[in-house]
Every structure is written in structure tokens, then in C-alpha cells.
Amino acid sequence: MFGLLTPGSLTDSFLAGLICGVIPLFFSTGKNRLKLGFGGLIACMVSGLLLGLVLAIPVSGFFLWQIFRQHEPVPFQVQARNRRLVITILSLLGIFVAGYLTWSHFSGEPVYCGGSNSCELVNSSRFAYLGPVPVALIGLTGYILILVLSLIPQKDDRQWPLLLIFGGALIGTLLQWYLFYIEVAVLRAVCYWCVTSQTLITLIFLLSFPRQDPAAEEAEADRAEA
Amino acid sequence: MKSTTRPVKKKKSGLSAISPTYWLISIVAVMVALAIIVLVGLPAAGTNTAMANGNSLGDAKAPVTVEVYADFQCPICGQFDRGTLKQIEDKYVKNGKVRIVFNHYAFIGDESTRAAEASECANTQGKFWEYADTLFNNQAGENQGAFSDANLEKFAQQVGLDMDKYRTCMQQNTYLGKVQASTQAGTQRGVNSTPTLFINGQMARGAISLASFESIAGTLLRQ
Numbered sequence: 130m131f132g133l134l135t136p137g138s139l140t141d142s143f144l145a146g147l148i149c150g151v152i153p154l155f156f157s158t159g160k161n162r163l164k165l166g167f168g169g170l171i172a173c174m175v176s177g178l179l180l181g182l183v184l185a186i187p188v189s190g191f192f193l194w195q196i197f198r199q200h201e202p203v204p205f206q207v208q209a210r211n212r213r214l215v216i217t218i219l220s221l222l223g224i225f226v227a228g229y230l231t232w233s234h235f236s237g238e239p240v241y242c243g244g245s246n247s248c249e250l251v252n253s254s255r256f257a258y259l260g261p262v263p264v265a266l267i268g269l270t271g272y273i274l275i276l277v278l279s280l281i282p283q284k285d286d287r288q289w290p291l292l293l294i295f296g297g298a299l300i301g302t303l304l305q306w307y308l309f310y311i312e313v314a315v316l317r318a319v320c321y322w323c324v325t326s327q328t329l330i331t332l333i334f335l336l337s338f339p340r341q342d343p344a345a346e347e348a349e350a351d352r353a354e355a
Numbered sequence: 356m357k358s359t360t361r362p363v364k365k366k367k368s369g370l371s372a373i374s375p376t377y378w379l380i381s382i383v384a385v386m387v388a389l390a391i392i393v394l395v396g397l398p399a400a401g402t403n404t405a406m407a408n409g410n411s412l413g414d415a416k417a418p419v420t421v422e423v424y425a426d427f428q429c430p431i432c433g434q435f436d437r438g439t440l441k442q443i444e445d446k447y448v449k450n451g452k453v454r455i456v457f458n459h460y461a462f463i464g465d466e467s468t469r470a471a472e473a474s475e476c477a478n479t480q481g482k483f484w485e486y487a488d489t490l491f492n493n494q495a496g497e498n499q500g501a502f503s504d505a506n507l508e509k510f511a512q513q514v515g516l517d518m519d520k521y522r523t524c525m526q527q528n529t530y531l532g533k534v535q536a537s538t539q540a541g542t543q544r545g546v547n548s549t550p551t552l553f554i555n556g557q558m559a560r561g562a563i564s565l566a567s568f569e570s571i572a573g574t575l576l577r578q
Contacts, residue, residue, distance in 0.1 A: 259395050267391075288376075296380040303388035307395075339377045 139178065140241040144321045146177015148328050149189035151219060153196055155332045158211035161203040162196045166215070169193070205342040209283070212336045216294060217279040219336075223272035223329045230265035230322055240322065251320040256311045264308065268326060271301050275333060291337060298334035305330050410475075410483050412444065413454035419575045421453060421568075422553040424460035424541045427470040428502065429549045433491040435562035442565045452576050457487065459537040460549050466502040468534055473507040475530035476521050477514065485514040 150173030157166025169192030176184035230252060233240045242248030251257065257264050275297055281290040305327040312319050408415070421443065425432040440455065447453035459474075461467035470490050477486035489510045495501035504525065511521045524530070541551070545558060552559045554571050569576070 256395055259391060264395070292376060292380055295377065296384045299381060299384035300388045300391075303385065304391055307388075307392050339374065 141321050142177045142179075142181040143174060144177075144325045145182045146174040146185040147222065148325055149173040149177065149182070149185035151222070151328060151332055152189055153192035154215055154218065155336070156193060157196050158215050158336065159203065159208055160196050160199045161207055161211060162199055163211055163214065165192055165196050167218075169196075170218075205340075205344060209340075209342075213279055213283060213291075216333050216336050217276060219329050219333050220272045220276040220279060223326060223333070224269060224276065226322055226326045226329065227265050227268035227272055230326075231263060231269045234263040234265055240320070242321065248320040248322055251312055251318055251323060256308065264304075267304075268301065268330075271297055271330075294333070295337040295339065298330060298337050301330040302334040409478055410457040411454055412457075412484060413448040414451040415454065417448075417451055417454040419447070419453045419555055419572045420456060421572075422456045422458055424458045424546045424549060424551045424553075426460055426463050426467045426549045427474070427487070427490040428463040428467045428494065428497045430494055431562045432550045433494050435550045436488065436491045439563060439565050439568060443568060446565070447572075447576065453572070457483070458541060459534045460541040460546055460551070461534050461538050462549070464498040466498050466500075468531070469504060469507060469525075470502040471534040471537075472528065472530045473502075473511065473521075473525060475533060476524035477511065477516055479524065480516050480520065482514050482516060486510065486516075489514055 147170075150170035153169030153173075154163075154166035157163050157169070169189060172188050172192065173185045176188045230240065232238070233252065234257075240248035240252055252263075252265070259267060275294050278290045278294045278297075281287075283290070305323070308323060309319075309327055312323065423435075423440070425435070443453055443455065448455060459471040461471045474483055474486050474490065477483055490502065493501060493506070493510065500506070507525070508518075508521070512518060544553070548560060550562055552563065552568075554568070555575055557571060559567070559571060563571075
């Protein structure tokens with residue numbers, strides 16, 4: 130039990146909770162249950178800290194169940210607004226994760242990794258650098274850009290911020306999955322921080338994925354008909 | 356029966372509903388990601404070749420140096436060579452983090468010394484590691500003839516050495532002095548069993564696991 134109190138283990142449990150927590154937050158956008166989503170995120174992080182995945186998974190499941198109990202249709206505009214808000218939150222979490230890894234690179238402090246060397250190994254491997262630039266710094270820059278873009282007020286005729294978020298998140302997702310492949314297949318060490326970032330960028334990508342407003346589409350079809 | 360003249364509305368669905376701008380962005384994004392992946396992955400091709408330099412393996416500028424004191428007759432050294440040492444090679448030597456240096460600690464018997472000499476003769480022909488692996492893979496008891504001169508010669512043929520040069524090297528005991536000096540240096544550094552490692556100077560006895568190696572070298576590996 131005492132081991133849980135060491136910084137490394139604490140970090141692992143926290144990240145495990147965070148990964149479980151962003152899932153209800155992600156699904157809460159479509160059901161307009163953002164409060165439940167945020168509640169789920171906080172509850173999962175706390176339960177992750179207390180007991181790790183053992184508690185975070187059921188808590189995440191509970192919040193998902195609560196969110197999916199909502200059956201009323203949610204207007205497209207509301208869903209779009211929710212998605213943008215959650216992209217902002219996820220990019221803030223991404224800045225925290227990538228920022229920590231970047232700081233670790235430049236300060237020379239080891240990455241807390243639950244007492245194992247996996248994070249050290251992954252982040253000091255040659256795959257963690259693009260020339261002299263640490264991959265974590267590229268991730269940090271990406272998350273900051275996504276954050277800024279997500280804060281630009283949305284208008285019907287202003288599509289480019291979402292378009293750029295989509296493009297950036299696609300690049301990030303592909304890179305993260307490539308790096309995950311390297312972790313599993315080449316380095317044989319999985320780093321919790323990287324898996325967290327991978328979850329965040331994948332969810333941002335899914336949230337920014339182009340969706341057609343069914344009402345606008347119908348109106349357009351009607352216009353075409355007329 | 357009621358019939359309608361209104362044509363059935365054809366609903367655009369799935370991927371066809373996505374605007375061309377998104378397709379364009381997607382293609383550009385995929386290309387950028389691929390370019391970065393290629394750039395990140397590129398050094399891999401360059402670092403896998405020419406790793407061996409005499410009895411050392413890996414980048415001379417690697418932050419961690421592992422000096423191995425071993426006897427070719429010692430079975431645990433054989434296990435260590437096939438196990439942890441190969442893992443270290445795959446995981447850290449290839450990416451320039453670790454350099455392995457092999458030092459002789461020939462203390463089990465005459466066959467140990469002869470085998471060590473033979474490996475140095477192979478070294479002059481750039482085949483130290485191939486020869487060392489062959490020795491470890493052909494262990495069969497200690498001082499029972501597994502590493503007789505005849506067998507050592509057979510191994511030399513197996514790894515493709517120039518046999519004339521090899522025979523001269525062995526007959527003249529060219530490297531006997533080097534093997535003895537290495538063993539003596541080991542004793543002075545406190546080696547009394549094999550394998551013994553010095554990880555950036557820090558001693559670790561026995562065929563340690565990869566995890567133990569990582570915990571000793573952990574802080575050094577990030578430099």
C-alpha cells in the first residue's frame with residue numbers, strides 16, 4: 130500500500146484515472162451531458178489516485194451509463210459547441226502531459242513512471258527526437274495550437290479553425306499511433322504519459338471529425354429541389 | 356392508395372458528405388505525418404551497421420559503457436551472452452545508448468585461455484563477436500576438450516576466418532599476453548567470478564537481468 134504513495138505510482142494512478150475520465154467527457158458532448166462528463170473526469174482522476182484502474186474503470190462505466198440514459202435528441206449546434214469546449218479541455222490536458230515530458234527533457238529530471246524505467250527508456254530513445262528537437266516539444270506546440278484554435282469564436286461562415294484543428298489532430302494522431310507501435314514493437318516499453326497523450330489526441334481528432342448538420346443538409350436539399 | 360409526386364430525397368451519407376476541403380486537409384495531414392515518421396525513423400537505418408569495433412560493440416560516444424569480464428568456458432557467461440547481453444544489444448546498443456566492451460577473464464583453465472586467444476585472433480580479422488558467440492554456443496563442460504585447439508580451428512572455419520593467418524596467430528601465441536593482462540587487470544579491479552560487469556565503472560556480479568541492468572543504468576541512459 131505504501132508503494133502507492135510514491136510519486137511514480139501516484140503519477141501512474143493519476144494518468145490511468147485521467148485516461149478513464151476523458152471517455153465519459155468525450156461521449157457527453159453528443160448527449161449534451163457535459164456536467165456528467167466533467168464529473169466523470171474528476172471522479173475518475175480521484176478514484177484513479179485512490180486505487181488506480183481497479184476503481185477508475187467502474188467509475189468511468191457508471192458515468193457512461195448515466196450519460197447514455199439520456200435519449201432526447203440534441204440540436205446539432207449544441208453538439209458542435211460542446212465538442213469545441215471539450216476540445217479546449219482535452220488540449221489543456223495535452224499541454225499538461227506534453228509540457229511535463231518537454232520539461233523533463235530540458236531539465237534532465239527523470240520522468241516519473243511508477244518506479245519502472247519505461248518512460249525513461251521511451252523518452253530517451255532515438256525515436257523521441259526529430260533531429261535535435263524532442264518529440265514531446267512538437268506535441269506541446271501542437272496542443273497549444275489546438276487550444277488557441279478552439280478558442281476562436283465559432284460562426285457559421287467561419288470553418289477554418291475547426292478545419293485546422295482537424296488537420297493538426299490528424300497529424301498528431303498518426304504520429305502518436307506510430308510512436309505507440311515503436312513502444313510496443315521496438316522498444317518493448319510502454320510509457321503511461323505517452324499513452325495518455327495518445328488518448329487525448331485521438332479523442333480531439335474524433336471530436337473535430339467533419340460532421341454535416343442534418344437540418345442544414347435538408348434545407349440545402351430542399352433549396353436544390355425548389 | 357395515396358401516391359406522392361415528390362421525389363425521394365437522396366440523403367448524402369458517410370464519406371461522401373465530407374466536403375472536398377476536408378479531404379484536401381486530410382491528405383496534406385497524412386503526408387506531413389508520414390514525412391515526420393520517416394524523419395524520426397531514419398537514423399535507424401544508419402545505426403545498425405558497423406557497430407562492432409574490435410572487442411567493443413556500439414557507439415564509442417554512447418553515454419553508458421558496459422565492460423563485461425567473462426570466460427568462454429563459463430556456462431553462466433554463455434547464458435548471459437545469449438540472454439541479457441543480446442537484449443541490451445537490441446534495446447540500447449543499436450540506438451547508441453550503450454557500448455559493450457568484452458574483457459577476458461580466463462580463469463577456469465587452459466581451454467579458457469586458448470579460446471580467449473583464438474577470439475583475439477578472430478578479432479584481428481574483424482570477427483570477434485561472431486567467434487565469441489560461436490564459442491558460447493558450443494560450450495560442453497569445462498576443460499573437457501570442447502575448446503581443444505582442433506575444435507577452436509573448426510569454429511574459426513565456421514565463422515569464415517582466413518585460416519593461414521589464424522593458425523599463425525595461434526601458433527605464435529600472439530595474444531596470450533593480452534589475455535593474461537586482461538585477466539590480471541580484472542583481478543585488480545575486484546573480479547573473482549564471471550560474468551562480472553562494470554556499468555560506467557559500477558560493478559555488478561553475475562548474469563544480471565535486463566531489468567537489473569536498466570535499474571543500474573537508468574539515470575545514465577537518458578543522458
